[in-house]
Amino acid sequence: MSRRASLWVGWIFATLVAVGVVLTWMTVGGDRKVLLAGEMTDAHHQIELACESCHAAPVFASAAAAKKALNKACRNCHEDELKDGDDSHPRKSFRNPRMAAYWEKLDARFCTSCHEEHRPEITLTGAVTVAADFCVACHSEGEQDVRKNRPSHAGLTFETCASAGCHNYHDNTALYADFLVDHADQPWLVPDPVHVLSARQRSQEPASEATLERADAMAPPDALNEQATLDHWAGSGHAAAGVNCAACHAPEVEAGAPLSDIEAAWVSAPPRTVCRDCHKVEARTFALGRHGMRQHPEVSGPRDATGSAVGDVLPEAIMAWLSDAPHPAHMTVREARVPMRGAAADQSLDCGTCHQPHAVDTKRAAVEACTSCHDDLHSRAYVGSPHHALWLAEVSGDAAAGTGVSCATCHMFKAKRRGRIVTSHNQNDGLRPNEKMIRPVCLDCHGLGFAIDALADDDLVAGNFRGRPTNHVESIEWAVRHAASADRDEDR
Amino acid sequence: MNPISRKLATLAVGVATAMSAASAAADEVPYSRVADMLYQVMSADREAYTRMVVQRLTVDEEVITASEHFEDDVALPLPAQMFRFGAELVADESEDFSYALLSLDPINKKNGPGTDLEREGLEFVVDNPGENFYGEEELGGERYFAAVYPDYAVSEACAICHNEHKDSPRTDIEVGDVMGGVVIRMLMD
Numbered sequence: 001m002s003r004r005a006s007l008w009v010g011w012i013f014a015t016l017v018a019v020g021v022v023l024t025w026m027t028v029g030g031d032r033k034v035l036l037a038g039e040m041t042d043a044h045h046q047i048e049l050a051c052e053s054c055h056a057a058p059v060f061a062s063a064a065a066a067k068k069a070l071n072k073a074c075r076n077c078h079e080d081e082l083k084d085g086d087d088s089h090p091r092k093s094f095r096n097p098r099m100a101a102y103w104e105k106l107d108a109r110f111c112t113s114c115h116e117e118h119r120p121e122i123t124l125t126g127a128v129t130v131a132a133d134f135c136v137a138c139h140s141e142g143e144q145d146v147r148k149n150r151p152s153h154a155g156l157t158f159e160t161c162a163s164a165g166c167h168n169y170h171d172n173t174a175l176y177a178d179f180l181v182d183h184a185d186q187p188w189l190v191p192d193p194v195h196v197l198s199a200r201q202r203s204q205e206p207a208s209e210a211t212l213e214r215a216d217a218m219a220p221p222d223a224l225n226e227q228a229t230l231d232h233w234a235g236s237g238h239a240a241a242g243v244n245c246a247a248c249h250a251p252e253v254e255a256g257a258p259l260s261d262i263e264a265a266w267v268s269a270p271p272r273t274v275c276r277d278c279h280k281v282e283a284r285t286f287a288l289g290r291h292g293m294r295q296h297p298e299v300s301g302p303r304d305a306t307g308s309a310v311g312d313v314l315p316e317a318i319m320a321w322l323s324d325a326p327h328p329a330h331m332t333v334r335e336a337r338v339p340m341r342g343a344a345a346d347q348s349l350d351c352g353t354c355h356q357p358h359a360v361d362t363k364r365a366a367v368e369a370c371t372s373c374h375d376d377l378h379s380r381a382y383v384g385s386p387h388h389a390l391w392l393a394e395v396s397g398d399a400a401a402g403t404g405v406s407c408a409t410c411h412m413f414k415a416k417r418r419g420r421i422v423t424s425h426n427q428n429d430g431l432r433p434n435e436k437m438i439r440p441v442c443l444d445c446h447g448l449g450f451a452i453d454a455l456a457d458d459d460l461v462a463g464n465f466r467g468r469p470t471n472h473v474e475s476i477e478w479a480v481r482h483a484a485s486a487d488r489d490e491d492r
Numbered sequence: 493m494n495p496i497s498r499k500l501a502t503l504a505v506g507v508a509t510a511m512s513a514a515s516a517a518a519d520e521v522p523y524s525r526v527a528d529m530l531y532q533v534m535s536a537d538r539e540a541y542t543r544m545v546v547q548r549l550t551v552d553e554e555v556i557t558a559s560e561h562f563e564d565d566v567a568l569p570l571p572a573q574m575f576r577f578g579a580e581l582v583a584d585e586s587e588d589f590s591y592a593l594l595s596l597d598p599i600n601k602k603n604g605p606g607t608d609l610e611r612e613g614l615e616f617v618v619d620n621p622g623e624n625f626y627g628e629e630e631l632g633g634e635r636y637f638a639a640v641y642p643d644y645a646v647s648e649a650c651a652i653c654h655n656e657h658k659d660s661p662r663t664d665i666e667v668g669d670v671m672g673g674v675v676i677r678m679l680m681d
Contacts, residue, residue, distance in 0.1 A: 092580040092581070092584040095583040095584060095587075095590075096592060097590060097631040097632055097634065098607060099606070100631035101606065176561075178560075179564070
């Protein structure tokens with residue numbers, strides 16, 4: 001064989017091997033990190049190896065089917081959030097064929113039209129991958145020309161629509177015109193600033209007849225020797241609510257079972273699932289945020305190559321090598337892309353990270369748990385801020401329940417669900433954009449105008465609201481002017 | 493059977509008939525006939541909601557209001573909103589047909605005519621009281637049959653709301669006026 005022919009054979013062989021390896025990684029198993037098309041966004045990087053979570057279509061599906069599956073995957077995790085925010089541009093509004101002319105400009109039927117993954121070079125805040133003036137695509141011509149419909153907008157440029165504190169593409173629940181008008185002329189601080197749901201939740205007393213004492217603890221002798229743990233439990237909300245040791249350490253054992261049954265079923269370090277059995281809303285929302293995303297039920301697990309089509313053909317050792325490594329169950333502080341404390345780098349995020357398993361001290365979870373890891377300007381500035389001072393006053397008993405403002409007050413706020421007050425454990429609920437926080441949090445204490453201005457002032461946010469906003473968003477004045485009948489005629 | 497039950501039963505039969513007719517449109521029933529049947533169902537549904545829910549609870553019984561911001565105001569959705577919610581649910585589930593309530597003078601600009609045929613149809617139903625408009629158009633690379641039906645201000649409440657809304661381009665609507673039109677589209681073969 002000539003040298004040239006040998007080279008050709010070698011090249012073809014190497015190519016086939018490379019293609020085979022890539023196809024195997026794609027369809028069977030193996031470390032696919034090398035196949036990542038580009039760095040993932042801050043929102044999804046921690047599930048970057050769970051490819052099937054988003055790329056749900058079969059490997060050789062058509063481009064259209066793959067796109068549909070990709071967008072359905074977005075909705076699997078984000079649909080509830082969009083509903084809660086009364087999505088201003090819901091997908092269903094754009095599916096009517098009368099919107100076809102808009103499909104060519106910006107196809108709002110698909111999330112990926114504005115939020116492409118693996119495109120770090122063009123990714124803006126909020127994982128947006130279209131130019132900041134994207135509103136121009138649909139609101140600059142004909143009947144939809146906002147500059148004609150709203151004389152106040154005549155001189156504005158489109159990159160300011162979403163960046164100046166006036167509009168969001170999805171969630172405008174605190175920014176729509178009639179809401180602005182209804183909340184015009186509010187003082188910066190209401191007369192009795194109290195976060196109502198926090199106050200109501202903190203003042204709820206557990207049923208006294210259910211409360212357990214230290215002596216009521218039922219556990220194996222070794223566990224009962226851990227005095228500090230027993231003390232913590234006896235002073236916890238669990239003991240106050242009648243939750244004995246076995247509820248978490250021997251969850252399979254029925255209430256009232258003898259100690260021997262409890263000892264037989266005892267688990268020293270129970271998994272998080274035992275928390276979820278009782279704290280369903282908290283567990284569900286935890287998995288929706290960046291702290292617990294890896295535990296979201298729609299996030300795909302590692303692939304087991306032995307169960308694949310070639311599982312019976314190739315030797316077991318090769319199949320074991322091909323199988324995906326187990327995906328890490330929890331996010332670690334080290335992996336975070338926001339500034340974190342070095343000392344906390346090895347900390348992983350689970351219920352027990354913020355809630356000490358026996359003490360279940362929600363006050364610690366509301367502040368110290370956050371500041372022990374987060375090291376950004378806003379977090380650092382919290383200690384000593386006006387909000388922190390209010391929190392210290394509440395915790396010390398000098399001020400009423402609900403008057404303090406902890407990290408959790410704003411980032412894990414309370415909500416009413418079917419008559420119950422629950423704490424959202426999705427720390428992203430009120431962020432990106434931060435105006436999502438206005439209605440569930442800010443308005444209990446502050447006027448709408450002040451809240452909009454404060455959240456639009458990046459320096460004020462970084463300084464944890466020490467001082468007053470230096471910018472003013474004029475949206476309320478414009479909405480009021482438009483609503484007034486005299487100006488309405490002028491607008492026309 | 494009481495009148496309400498009879499009306500609901502009629503509606504159910506109407507929906508079933510229209511849906512099965514929609515699937516058979518290409519082979520047996522003319523598109524215009526299918527559109528007419530769909531419109532009958534939509535129109536009856538809307539009238540039932542307006543009279544039996546909105547009118548009864550807001551005007552007759554005065555137990556709740558109806559509001560554009562029904563969630564914030566803990567009120568009933570307006571009849572036009574209910575109509576739109578139904579249209580969006582259909583759009584979410586099916587590509588075979590779609591419908592919308594549009595106007596040449598919409599309160600919400602997105603409900604203005606979006607295609608040449610929509611404009612032509614809306615102008616036709618305004619200029620020709622009592623008549624419907626039928627036509628065909630191509631959208632997004634697909635051929636559609638479209639029908640436009642006049643939408644009247646059937647009560648004083650319709651006229652007042654539209655005349656007084658801060659975003660309404662018209663302030664002179666009277667009972668009996670055509671305020672807009674229901675546009676129904678069907679995907680053709």
